[in-house]
Amino acid sequence: MKSFSLLSFLFVVCLKSWGQEKPVRIPFQLTPANNISVRVLINRIDTLQLMFHTASGGLTLTEDATRNVRSLQFARTDTVKSWGGEGNASRYSPNNTLQLGDLTYEQVSIWENKYSGPGTDGKFGLDFFAGRVVEINFDEKVLVIHQHLPKAMRGYEKLPLKVQQDMLYLEGGLVIGTDTLRHSFLMHSGYAGSLLLDDAWVAQHAQIQHLPVISGQELKDSYGNRLKTKKSSLSAFLLGKAKLQQVPVSFFEGAIGRQKISVLGGDVLKRFNWIIDVTGGYVYVKPNRLQKAPFSTT
Incomplete structure (x- = not known):
């Protein structure tokens, strides 16, 4: 399990709605393995399914996924720590673009690893929504990104x-x-x-x-x-x-x-x-x- 500081993970968010009050809605699928799978676009070319991971940071893609991603270029190989051990080799690709629903992120770094949740090509963390209130609605199968706590919270x-x-x-x-x-x-x-x-x-x-x-x-x-x-x-x-x-x-x-x-x-x-x-x-x-x-x- 790899951890990234919310402050040190740097990217640029380009979205008019980010400065407005209207929440951003991002549809997801609940997989048979109980994972939250979100459709994303990498570098405006490659469409992938990524797992939303509340206990990890940044963006990673599996080795199987990177074989089929046309737009990715790796710069180096790093050593990272995971849940089950240390000394894991991970290729690193800087300066990518990620489209996540109506959100577009520039200058995104991507790491490579072996596995993600079944049926997904990799994962992204909660740090993409730093400073926001994140709603996970399993009834509607949607992530809702709020600027502030929503007013309608009956039953919570x-x-x-x-x-x-x-x-x-x-x-x-x-x-x-x-x-x-x-x-x-x-x-x-x-x-x-x-x-x-x-x-x-x-x-x-x-x-x-x-x-x-x-x-x-x-x-x-x-x-x-x-x-x-x-x-x-x-x-x-x-x-x-x-x-x-x-x-x-x-x-x-x-x-x-x-x-x-x-x-x-x-x-x-x-x-x-x-x-x-x-x-x-x-x-x-x-x-x-x-x-x-x-x-x-x-």
């Missing part, structure tokens, strides 16, 4: 949002028997699952360690590093006043310390509509029509 619950190194964290509650364990979770739209727990926190709570294991899974990060997880099931998961029943929860197999952050993934995120106000320090959530959809069993 206001929750504190913690920002660390440009990453967004929310508090949730794991219900195990008669216990409710409160913990901080990274908002991670690139993770297809529901919840992924950090090693140190799991080690501190015997209730979690004693949950029956129902399956195992091997994950790959953007650079192909393999990560093995075990999956259990919670009685419920609490997000604000909302309560989700029988929620799958995963944790890493092997050495303590590999997974240092607990993750709130796409299989939970899609059950709410979101209004993210990073500047104000809050997120607003509203249960949507996917609230009671079956959780993924993979």
Whole structure:
């Protein structure tokens, strides 16, 4: 998982609406892997599907995608850190143009990696909307970029949002028997699952360690590093006043310390509509029509 400072990632936004009050609407598709897929245009030539990733920054394309992109020119190869390891080689292309809905960005840098969400050619981060309020509406399948908090917010619950190194964290509650364990979770739209727990926190709570294991899974990060997880099931998961029943929860197999952050993934995120106000320090959530959809069993 690659992190970029919102201030150091430089590009120019060319859009008349950016100076106006009217929100910008960007349609998306919700993929079978619970990812948000947005159609974009690179250098006014190449049409691609990119995953909107709330826990990453900048713009990356997969190796498969770059083979078919006519307009891209790479300048050098960098070494970057990802979720599963360090020392990953990544080709770098400067000075590109990105069209994202009605938004046009100039001087965009693009990095290359191996993988993205299934059915997507790469990903882009929340930093493209720095200083704005970002609405993710799964009912209408649209991102709405606001200058300010929208006035019509009926049914939304206001929750504190913690920002660390440009990453967004929310508090949730794991219900195990008669216990409710409160913990901080990274908002991670690139993770297809529901919840992924950090090693140190799991080690501190015997209730979690004693949950029956129902399956195992091997994950790959953007650079192909393999990560093995075990999956259990919670009685419920609490997000604000909302309560989700029988929620799958995963944790890493092997050495303590590999997974240092607990993750709130796409299989939970899609059950709410979101209004993210990073500047104000809050997120607003509203249960949507996917609230009671079956959780993924993979």
